[in-house]
Amino acid sequence: MPTFFVERRNIEGDTALLSGTEAGHMLRSLRLSPGDSFFAFDEAGNRYRMRILEATSRSLRAEILESSPPEPPPAIEITLLVGLPKADKLDFILEKATELGCSRVIPFRSSRTIPRLGPQEARRKRMRWERVALAAAKQCGSGRVPEIPGLLSYPEAVAAGARSEGRVVLYEGVGRFGLKATLSGMGSPKSVSLLVGPEGGFSEDEVREAEAMGFVRAGLGQRILRVDTAALAALCMVTYHFEAEA
Protein backbone atom coordinates (compact mmCIF):
# COMPACT_ATOMS: atom_id res chain seq x y z
CA MET A 1 0.00 0.00 0.00
CA PRO A 2 2.48 2.61 -1.13
CA THR A 3 1.04 6.05 -0.49
CA PHE A 4 3.12 9.15 -0.80
CA PHE A 5 2.91 12.83 -0.21
CA VAL A 6 3.03 15.29 -3.08
CA GLU A 7 2.92 19.06 -2.76
CA ARG A 8 0.14 20.72 -4.71
CA ARG A 9 2.53 23.23 -6.24
CA ASN A 10 4.35 20.29 -7.82
CA ILE A 11 1.25 19.15 -9.66
CA GLU A 12 0.65 20.66 -13.06
CA GLY A 13 -2.12 19.45 -15.29
CA ASP A 14 -1.99 15.68 -15.22
CA THR A 15 1.60 15.27 -14.11
CA ALA A 16 3.32 15.62 -10.77
CA LEU A 17 6.92 15.97 -9.71
CA LEU A 18 8.08 14.13 -6.60
CA SER A 19 11.50 14.76 -5.15
CA GLY A 20 13.32 14.80 -1.83
CA THR A 21 12.98 12.06 0.76
CA GLU A 22 9.64 10.97 -0.66
CA ALA A 23 11.09 10.22 -4.09
CA GLY A 24 14.22 8.73 -2.52
CA HIS A 25 12.09 6.37 -0.48
CA MET A 26 10.09 5.32 -3.53
CA LEU A 27 13.03 4.82 -5.84
CA ARG A 28 15.66 3.45 -3.51
CA SER A 29 13.88 1.68 -0.65
CA LEU A 30 10.88 0.44 -2.55
CA ARG A 31 12.65 0.14 -5.89
CA LEU A 32 9.70 1.56 -7.83
CA SER A 33 10.49 2.37 -11.44
CA PRO A 34 8.80 3.83 -14.54
CA GLY A 35 5.51 2.06 -15.22
CA ASP A 36 4.82 1.36 -11.52
CA SER A 37 1.71 2.92 -10.08
CA PHE A 38 1.21 4.28 -6.58
CA PHE A 39 -1.13 6.37 -4.46
CA ALA A 40 -0.46 9.90 -3.29
CA PHE A 41 -2.20 12.70 -1.45
CA ASP A 42 -1.52 16.40 -1.17
CA GLU A 43 -1.68 18.77 1.80
CA ALA A 44 -5.37 19.48 1.17
CA GLY A 45 -6.16 15.77 1.41
CA ASN A 46 -6.79 15.31 -2.32
CA ARG A 47 -5.96 11.78 -3.37
CA TYR A 48 -4.30 10.56 -6.53
CA ARG A 49 -3.47 7.35 -8.27
CA MET A 50 -0.33 7.93 -10.30
CA ARG A 51 2.08 6.10 -12.53
CA ILE A 52 5.79 6.82 -12.77
CA LEU A 53 6.72 8.24 -16.18
CA GLU A 54 10.41 8.83 -15.62
CA ALA A 55 12.85 8.84 -12.77
CA THR A 56 16.31 10.15 -12.06
CA SER A 57 18.24 9.08 -8.98
CA ARG A 58 16.54 11.72 -6.84
CA SER A 59 13.23 12.74 -8.38
CA LEU A 60 10.46 11.34 -10.48
CA ARG A 61 7.74 12.56 -12.76
CA ALA A 62 4.39 10.80 -12.59
CA GLU A 63 1.20 10.84 -14.57
CA ILE A 64 -2.08 11.28 -12.66
CA LEU A 65 -4.33 8.36 -13.58
CA GLU A 66 -7.14 9.20 -11.22
CA SER A 67 -7.80 11.85 -8.60
CA SER A 68 -10.39 12.18 -5.91
CA PRO A 69 -11.38 14.91 -3.48
CA PRO A 70 -10.46 14.91 0.21
CA GLU A 71 -11.84 12.11 2.31
CA PRO A 72 -15.40 12.88 3.41
CA PRO A 73 -16.05 12.92 7.13
CA PRO A 74 -16.55 9.37 8.43
CA ALA A 75 -20.06 7.98 8.00
CA ILE A 76 -20.24 7.53 11.72
CA GLU A 77 -18.59 9.52 14.46
CA ILE A 78 -16.92 7.15 16.87
CA THR A 79 -15.79 8.16 20.34
CA LEU A 80 -13.39 5.72 21.95
CA LEU A 81 -13.33 5.92 25.73
CA VAL A 82 -10.49 3.85 27.07
CA GLY A 83 -9.13 3.16 30.55
CA LEU A 84 -5.58 4.53 30.60
CA PRO A 85 -3.33 1.55 29.93
CA LYS A 86 0.23 1.06 31.10
CA ALA A 87 3.34 2.26 29.27
CA ASP A 88 2.91 3.57 25.75
CA LYS A 89 -0.11 1.48 24.84
CA LEU A 90 -2.24 4.59 24.47
CA ASP A 91 0.17 5.89 21.83
CA PHE A 92 -0.46 2.72 19.89
CA ILE A 93 -4.22 2.98 20.35
CA LEU A 94 -4.14 6.60 19.19
CA GLU A 95 -2.09 5.82 16.13
CA LYS A 96 -4.41 3.05 15.02
CA ALA A 97 -7.60 4.91 15.98
CA THR A 98 -6.45 7.86 13.87
CA GLU A 99 -5.76 5.65 10.87
CA LEU A 100 -9.16 4.04 11.28
CA GLY A 101 -10.94 7.41 11.29
CA CYS A 102 -12.00 7.57 14.94
CA SER A 103 -13.36 11.03 15.82
CA ARG A 104 -12.50 11.28 19.50
CA VAL A 105 -10.30 9.36 21.93
CA ILE A 106 -10.87 9.91 25.62
CA PRO A 107 -8.54 8.17 28.07
CA PHE A 108 -9.92 7.94 31.59
CA ARG A 109 -8.88 6.80 35.05
CA SER A 110 -11.20 4.49 36.95
CA SER A 111 -10.96 2.38 40.09
CA ARG A 112 -8.73 -0.27 38.52
CA THR A 113 -6.62 1.97 36.31
CA ILE A 114 -3.01 1.19 37.03
CA PRO A 115 -0.99 4.22 35.87
CA ARG A 116 -1.29 7.10 38.35
CA LEU A 117 -0.62 10.43 36.67
CA GLY A 118 -0.24 13.72 38.49
CA PRO A 119 -1.87 16.79 36.86
CA GLN A 120 1.45 17.94 35.39
CA GLU A 121 2.27 14.55 33.94
CA ALA A 122 -1.26 14.28 32.60
CA ARG A 123 -0.77 17.59 30.76
CA ARG A 124 2.56 16.42 29.35
CA LYS A 125 0.99 13.15 28.26
CA ARG A 126 -1.85 14.97 26.56
CA MET A 127 0.59 16.97 24.46
CA ARG A 128 2.34 13.75 23.56
CA TRP A 129 -0.96 12.10 22.61
CA GLU A 130 -1.82 15.04 20.35
CA ARG A 131 1.57 14.74 18.63
CA VAL A 132 1.09 11.01 18.09
CA ALA A 133 -2.38 11.51 16.60
CA LEU A 134 -1.16 14.31 14.35
CA ALA A 135 1.74 12.23 13.06
CA ALA A 136 -0.59 9.32 12.37
CA ALA A 137 -3.06 11.57 10.53
CA LYS A 138 -0.25 12.91 8.38
CA GLN A 139 1.13 9.45 7.71
CA CYS A 140 -2.23 8.05 6.64
CA GLY A 141 -2.95 11.15 4.59
CA SER A 142 -6.31 11.90 6.07
CA GLY A 143 -5.56 15.23 7.73
CA ARG A 144 -8.24 14.20 10.20
CA VAL A 145 -6.96 14.19 13.77
CA PRO A 146 -9.14 12.76 16.51
CA GLU A 147 -10.04 15.13 19.31
CA ILE A 148 -8.28 14.22 22.58
CA PRO A 149 -9.69 16.13 25.53
CA GLY A 150 -7.02 14.76 27.89
CA LEU A 151 -7.27 12.36 30.78
CA LEU A 152 -10.74 12.44 32.35
CA SER A 153 -12.22 10.89 35.46
CA TYR A 154 -14.54 7.96 34.90
CA PRO A 155 -17.76 9.96 35.49
CA GLU A 156 -16.51 12.71 33.15
CA ALA A 157 -15.67 10.14 30.48
CA VAL A 158 -19.03 8.42 30.76
CA ALA A 159 -20.80 11.78 30.55
CA ALA A 160 -18.75 12.74 27.46
CA GLY A 161 -19.55 9.39 25.85
CA ALA A 162 -23.23 9.75 26.64
CA ARG A 163 -23.44 12.50 24.01
CA SER A 164 -23.30 9.81 21.29
CA GLU A 165 -26.49 8.24 20.00
CA GLY A 166 -25.21 4.68 20.29
CA ARG A 167 -23.41 3.67 23.50
CA VAL A 168 -21.62 0.39 24.16
CA VAL A 169 -19.66 -0.69 27.19
CA LEU A 170 -17.36 -3.60 26.37
CA TYR A 171 -17.51 -6.02 29.24
CA GLU A 172 -15.86 -9.38 29.27
CA GLY A 173 -18.41 -12.07 29.86
CA VAL A 174 -17.68 -15.75 29.64
CA GLY A 175 -18.63 -16.94 26.19
CA ARG A 176 -20.90 -14.15 25.03
CA PHE A 177 -20.13 -12.15 21.92
CA GLY A 178 -23.02 -9.75 21.93
CA LEU A 179 -21.48 -6.84 20.04
CA LYS A 180 -23.21 -7.77 16.80
CA ALA A 181 -26.66 -7.98 18.35
CA THR A 182 -26.03 -4.73 20.21
CA LEU A 183 -24.98 -2.85 17.08
CA SER A 184 -27.80 -4.36 15.03
CA GLY A 185 -30.26 -3.10 17.61
CA MET A 186 -29.06 0.47 17.18
CA GLY A 187 -30.44 1.18 13.74
CA SER A 188 -28.43 3.90 12.01
CA PRO A 189 -26.90 6.15 14.65
CA LYS A 190 -24.79 9.12 13.58
CA SER A 191 -22.45 8.67 16.52
CA VAL A 192 -21.34 5.77 18.69
CA SER A 193 -19.34 5.73 21.92
CA LEU A 194 -17.28 2.69 22.83
CA LEU A 195 -16.30 2.33 26.46
CA VAL A 196 -13.34 0.00 27.02
CA GLY A 197 -12.03 -0.77 30.49
CA PRO A 198 -8.46 -0.44 31.74
CA GLU A 199 -6.14 -3.42 32.26
CA GLY A 200 -7.78 -4.06 35.63
CA GLY A 201 -11.24 -4.14 34.04
CA PHE A 202 -14.37 -2.37 35.19
CA SER A 203 -15.93 -2.96 38.57
CA GLU A 204 -19.58 -4.01 38.51
CA ASP A 205 -20.44 -0.58 39.94
CA GLU A 206 -18.71 1.15 37.06
CA VAL A 207 -20.55 -0.95 34.50
CA ARG A 208 -23.82 -0.06 36.21
CA GLU A 209 -22.83 3.63 36.24
CA ALA A 210 -22.35 3.41 32.46
CA GLU A 211 -25.64 1.55 32.02
CA ALA A 212 -27.39 4.31 33.94
CA MET A 213 -26.09 6.68 31.25
CA GLY A 214 -27.53 4.56 28.45
CA PHE A 215 -24.53 2.35 27.66
CA VAL A 216 -25.41 -1.18 26.61
CA ARG A 217 -23.19 -4.02 27.82
CA ALA A 218 -21.62 -6.12 25.08
CA GLY A 219 -18.84 -8.67 24.98
CA LEU A 220 -16.26 -9.73 22.43
CA GLY A 221 -16.83 -13.40 23.14
CA GLN A 222 -14.49 -16.05 24.44
CA ARG A 223 -11.53 -13.89 23.70
CA ILE A 224 -9.55 -12.42 26.56
CA LEU A 225 -8.16 -9.34 24.95
CA ARG A 226 -5.58 -6.84 26.11
CA VAL A 227 -6.93 -3.29 26.45
CA ASP A 228 -5.32 -2.13 23.23
CA THR A 229 -6.52 -5.17 21.29
CA ALA A 230 -10.04 -4.81 22.67
CA ALA A 231 -10.17 -1.09 21.87
CA LEU A 232 -8.90 -1.60 18.37
CA ALA A 233 -11.01 -4.68 17.63
CA ALA A 234 -14.17 -2.95 18.83
CA LEU A 235 -13.33 0.10 16.74
CA CYS A 236 -12.78 -2.00 13.60
CA MET A 237 -15.96 -3.97 14.18
CA VAL A 238 -18.13 -0.90 14.73
CA THR A 239 -16.62 0.77 11.67
CA TYR A 240 -17.28 -2.35 9.64
CA HIS A 241 -20.83 -2.70 10.91
CA PHE A 242 -21.85 0.80 9.86
CA GLU A 243 -19.76 0.91 6.69
CA ALA A 244 -21.81 1.12 3.51
CA GLU A 245 -21.21 -1.68 1.04
CA ALA A 246 -19.16 -0.34 -1.84
Add this chain to the structure above:
Amino acid sequence: MPTFFVERRNIEGDTALLSGTEAGHMLRSLRLSPGDSFFAFDEAGNRYRMRILEATSRSLRAEILESSPPEPPPAIEITLLVGLPKADKLDFILEKATELGCSRVIPFRSSRTIPRLGPQEARRKRMRWERVALAAAKQCGSGRVPEIPGLLSYPEAVAAGARSEGRVVLYEGVGRFGLKATLSGMGSPKSVSLLVGPEGGFSEDEVREAEAMGFVRAGLGQRILRVDTAALAALCMVTYHFEAEA
Protein backbone atom coordinates in the same frame (compact mmCIF):
# COMPACT_ATOMS: atom_id res chain seq x y z
CA MET B 1 -10.96 -7.15 31.84
CA PRO B 2 -9.11 -8.79 34.68
CA THR B 3 -8.36 -12.38 33.74
CA PHE B 4 -6.04 -14.51 35.76
CA PHE B 5 -4.45 -17.89 35.70
CA VAL B 6 -5.36 -20.52 38.25
CA GLU B 7 -3.86 -24.00 38.48
CA ARG B 8 -6.37 -26.82 38.36
CA ARG B 9 -4.88 -28.47 41.42
CA ASN B 10 -5.78 -25.32 43.37
CA ILE B 11 -9.46 -25.67 42.55
CA GLU B 12 -11.53 -27.78 44.90
CA GLY B 13 -15.27 -27.97 44.57
CA ASP B 14 -16.51 -24.44 44.05
CA THR B 15 -13.55 -22.60 45.53
CA ALA B 16 -10.10 -21.82 44.21
CA LEU B 17 -6.89 -20.67 45.82
CA LEU B 18 -4.75 -18.12 44.02
CA SER B 19 -1.31 -17.26 45.27
CA GLY B 20 2.10 -16.16 44.01
CA THR B 21 2.57 -13.39 41.47
CA GLU B 22 -0.97 -13.79 40.20
CA ALA B 23 -2.53 -13.07 43.58
CA GLY B 24 0.03 -10.34 44.26
CA HIS B 25 -0.90 -8.64 41.01
CA MET B 26 -4.60 -8.84 41.81
CA LEU B 27 -4.35 -7.65 45.38
CA ARG B 28 -1.56 -5.10 45.19
CA SER B 29 -1.52 -3.70 41.64
CA LEU B 30 -5.22 -3.92 40.91
CA ARG B 31 -6.33 -3.50 44.51
CA LEU B 32 -9.04 -6.15 44.22
CA SER B 33 -10.59 -7.11 47.52
CA PRO B 34 -13.21 -9.51 48.93
CA GLY B 35 -16.47 -9.17 47.02
CA ASP B 36 -14.76 -8.25 43.72
CA SER B 37 -15.32 -10.61 40.85
CA PHE B 38 -12.86 -11.55 38.12
CA PHE B 39 -12.27 -14.03 35.30
CA ALA B 40 -9.77 -16.87 35.39
CA PHE B 41 -8.70 -19.80 33.27
CA ASP B 42 -6.73 -22.93 34.02
CA GLU B 43 -4.04 -24.77 32.07
CA ALA B 44 -6.64 -26.84 30.22
CA GLY B 45 -8.37 -23.68 28.99
CA ASN B 46 -11.39 -24.00 31.29
CA ARG B 47 -12.79 -20.61 32.10
CA TYR B 48 -14.19 -19.31 35.36
CA ARG B 49 -15.96 -16.32 36.75
CA MET B 50 -15.00 -16.01 40.38
CA ARG B 51 -15.52 -13.75 43.36
CA ILE B 52 -12.97 -13.11 46.07
CA LEU B 53 -14.07 -14.56 49.40
CA GLU B 54 -11.05 -13.68 51.50
CA ALA B 55 -7.56 -12.41 50.99
CA THR B 56 -4.32 -12.27 52.90
CA SER B 57 -1.40 -10.14 51.72
CA ARG B 58 -0.17 -12.85 49.38
CA SER B 59 -3.00 -15.22 48.52
CA LEU B 60 -6.72 -15.24 48.07
CA ARG B 61 -9.59 -17.68 48.15
CA ALA B 62 -12.33 -17.25 45.58
CA GLU B 63 -15.73 -18.73 44.96
CA ILE B 64 -16.49 -20.04 41.47
CA LEU B 65 -19.64 -18.31 40.26
CA GLU B 66 -19.64 -19.77 36.79
CA SER B 67 -17.42 -22.09 34.80
CA SER B 68 -17.25 -22.96 31.15
CA PRO B 69 -15.33 -25.49 29.10
CA PRO B 70 -12.31 -24.62 26.95
CA GLU B 71 -12.89 -22.29 24.07
CA PRO B 72 -14.25 -24.14 21.05
CA PRO B 73 -12.24 -23.88 17.86
CA PRO B 74 -13.02 -20.62 16.06
CA ALA B 75 -16.13 -20.66 13.89
CA ILE B 76 -13.99 -19.80 10.94
CA GLU B 77 -10.38 -20.65 10.23
CA ILE B 78 -8.56 -17.50 9.19
CA THR B 79 -5.19 -17.53 7.48
CA LEU B 80 -3.43 -14.19 7.49
CA LEU B 81 -0.85 -13.81 4.73
CA VAL B 82 1.17 -10.68 5.30
CA GLY B 83 4.08 -9.06 3.50
CA LEU B 84 6.98 -9.05 5.95
CA PRO B 85 6.97 -5.57 7.51
CA LYS B 86 9.92 -3.65 8.89
CA ALA B 87 11.24 -3.89 12.44
CA ASP B 88 9.15 -5.76 14.97
CA LYS B 89 5.78 -5.07 13.40
CA LEU B 90 5.24 -8.76 12.72
CA ASP B 91 5.61 -9.45 16.45
CA PHE B 92 2.79 -7.03 17.03
CA ILE B 93 0.66 -8.57 14.28
CA LEU B 94 1.27 -12.05 15.70
CA GLU B 95 0.38 -11.01 19.22
CA LYS B 96 -2.91 -9.45 18.14
CA ALA B 97 -3.73 -12.19 15.61
CA THR B 98 -3.27 -14.79 18.34
CA GLU B 99 -5.56 -12.93 20.71
CA LEU B 100 -8.15 -12.62 17.96
CA GLY B 101 -8.10 -16.35 17.28
CA CYS B 102 -6.39 -16.38 13.89
CA SER B 103 -5.47 -19.93 12.84
CA ARG B 104 -2.41 -19.34 10.70
CA VAL B 105 -0.06 -16.41 10.04
CA ILE B 106 2.16 -16.60 7.00
CA PRO B 107 4.68 -13.81 6.44
CA PHE B 108 5.96 -13.59 2.88
CA ARG B 109 8.49 -11.69 0.81
CA SER B 110 7.34 -10.12 -2.44
CA SER B 111 8.77 -7.64 -4.93
CA ARG B 112 8.27 -4.63 -2.67
CA THR B 113 9.06 -6.23 0.66
CA ILE B 114 11.66 -4.10 2.38
CA PRO B 115 13.35 -6.33 4.97
CA ARG B 116 15.80 -8.74 3.36
CA LEU B 117 16.38 -11.80 5.51
CA GLY B 118 19.00 -14.44 4.87
CA PRO B 119 17.99 -18.09 5.45
CA GLN B 120 19.65 -18.16 8.87
CA GLU B 121 18.03 -14.93 10.01
CA ALA B 122 14.68 -16.17 8.68
CA ARG B 123 15.02 -19.30 10.83
CA ARG B 124 15.90 -17.21 13.88
CA LYS B 125 12.95 -14.92 13.22
CA ARG B 126 10.61 -17.86 12.90
CA MET B 127 11.62 -19.12 16.33
CA ARG B 128 11.01 -15.65 17.69
CA TRP B 129 7.59 -15.47 16.01
CA GLU B 130 6.62 -18.79 17.55
CA ARG B 131 7.64 -17.55 20.99
CA VAL B 132 5.62 -14.35 20.56
CA ALA B 133 2.53 -16.28 19.48
CA LEU B 134 2.89 -18.74 22.35
CA ALA B 135 3.23 -15.96 24.92
CA ALA B 136 0.17 -14.22 23.50
CA ALA B 137 -1.86 -17.45 23.58
CA LYS B 138 -0.90 -17.96 27.21
CA GLN B 139 -1.68 -14.38 28.11
CA CYS B 140 -5.12 -14.46 26.53
CA GLY B 141 -5.80 -17.85 28.03
CA SER B 142 -6.81 -19.56 24.84
CA GLY B 143 -4.04 -22.11 24.55
CA ARG B 144 -4.58 -21.80 20.83
CA VAL B 145 -1.41 -20.81 18.99
CA PRO B 146 -1.58 -19.89 15.32
CA GLU B 147 0.49 -22.01 13.00
CA ILE B 148 3.46 -20.09 11.57
CA PRO B 149 5.15 -21.93 8.71
CA GLY B 150 7.96 -19.35 8.50
CA LEU B 151 8.81 -16.83 5.83
CA LEU B 152 7.53 -17.95 2.42
CA SER B 153 8.02 -16.61 -1.08
CA TYR B 154 5.04 -14.83 -2.59
CA PRO B 155 4.00 -17.76 -4.84
CA GLU B 156 4.30 -20.17 -1.90
CA ALA B 157 2.20 -17.88 0.28
CA VAL B 158 -0.49 -17.47 -2.37
CA ALA B 159 -0.59 -21.25 -2.88
CA ALA B 160 -0.87 -21.81 0.88
CA GLY B 161 -3.68 -19.26 1.09
CA ALA B 162 -5.49 -20.82 -1.83
CA ARG B 163 -6.35 -23.80 0.38
CA SER B 164 -8.99 -21.65 2.12
CA GLU B 165 -12.52 -21.54 0.78
CA GLY B 166 -12.77 -17.76 0.90
CA ARG B 167 -9.86 -15.72 -0.46
CA VAL B 168 -9.42 -11.95 -0.26
CA VAL B 169 -6.53 -9.82 -1.40
CA LEU B 170 -6.58 -6.41 0.31
CA TYR B 171 -5.69 -3.84 -2.26
CA GLU B 172 -5.76 -0.14 -1.68
CA GLY B 173 -8.09 1.47 -4.18
CA VAL B 174 -9.07 5.11 -4.07
CA GLY B 175 -12.35 5.38 -2.22
CA ARG B 176 -13.64 1.83 -2.45
CA PHE B 177 -14.42 -0.18 0.63
CA GLY B 178 -15.50 -3.43 -0.92
CA LEU B 179 -14.64 -5.83 1.89
CA LYS B 180 -18.23 -6.08 3.06
CA ALA B 181 -19.60 -6.91 -0.36
CA THR B 182 -16.79 -9.41 -0.88
CA LEU B 183 -17.44 -11.21 2.39
CA SER B 184 -21.21 -11.14 1.89
CA GLY B 185 -20.71 -12.81 -1.47
CA MET B 186 -18.88 -15.72 0.13
CA GLY B 187 -21.79 -17.36 1.91
CA SER B 188 -20.58 -19.38 4.88
CA PRO B 189 -17.03 -20.53 4.22
CA LYS B 190 -15.25 -22.64 6.81
CA SER B 191 -11.93 -20.97 6.07
CA VAL B 192 -10.83 -17.58 4.76
CA SER B 193 -7.41 -16.36 3.66
CA LEU B 194 -6.55 -12.69 3.88
CA LEU B 195 -3.67 -11.48 1.76
CA VAL B 196 -2.17 -8.18 2.94
CA GLY B 197 0.68 -6.50 1.10
CA PRO B 198 3.99 -5.33 2.53
CA GLU B 199 4.80 -1.67 3.24
CA GLY B 200 5.65 -1.21 -0.42
CA GLY B 201 2.29 -2.61 -1.52
CA PHE B 202 1.59 -5.20 -4.15
CA SER B 203 2.53 -4.75 -7.77
CA GLU B 204 -0.33 -5.12 -10.25
CA ASP B 205 1.27 -8.40 -11.39
CA GLU B 206 1.19 -9.75 -7.87
CA VAL B 207 -2.47 -8.86 -7.46
CA ARG B 208 -3.21 -10.63 -10.74
CA GLU B 209 -1.20 -13.66 -9.59
CA ALA B 210 -3.41 -13.82 -6.49
CA GLU B 211 -6.56 -13.35 -8.57
CA ALA B 212 -5.50 -16.26 -10.75
CA MET B 213 -5.51 -18.36 -7.57
CA GLY B 214 -9.06 -17.32 -6.71
CA PHE B 215 -8.37 -14.32 -4.49
CA VAL B 216 -10.92 -11.52 -4.76
CA ARG B 217 -9.69 -7.95 -4.63
CA ALA B 218 -11.19 -5.82 -1.85
CA GLY B 219 -10.32 -2.48 -0.32
CA LEU B 220 -10.64 -0.95 3.11
CA GLY B 221 -11.90 2.33 1.71
CA GLN B 222 -10.44 5.80 1.91
CA ARG B 223 -8.15 4.78 4.68
CA ILE B 224 -4.45 4.57 4.03
CA LEU B 225 -3.45 1.99 6.56
CA ARG B 226 -0.07 0.78 7.71
CA VAL B 227 0.54 -2.92 7.08
CA ASP B 228 -0.05 -3.85 10.69
CA THR B 229 -3.22 -1.77 10.93
CA ALA B 230 -4.54 -3.19 7.65
CA ALA B 231 -3.79 -6.77 8.70
CA LEU B 232 -5.41 -6.32 12.07
CA ALA B 233 -8.41 -4.37 10.80
CA ALA B 234 -9.12 -6.94 8.09
CA LEU B 235 -8.82 -9.74 10.63
CA CYS B 236 -11.24 -8.04 13.03
CA MET B 237 -13.70 -7.31 10.25
CA VAL B 238 -13.68 -10.85 8.87
CA THR B 239 -14.07 -12.26 12.39
CA TYR B 240 -16.95 -9.90 13.02
CA HIS B 241 -18.62 -10.69 9.72
CA PHE B 242 -18.72 -14.44 10.33
CA GLU B 243 -19.34 -14.24 14.08
CA ALA B 244 -22.71 -15.62 15.15
CA GLU B 245 -24.93 -13.17 17.01
CA ALA B 246 -24.94 -14.07 20.69
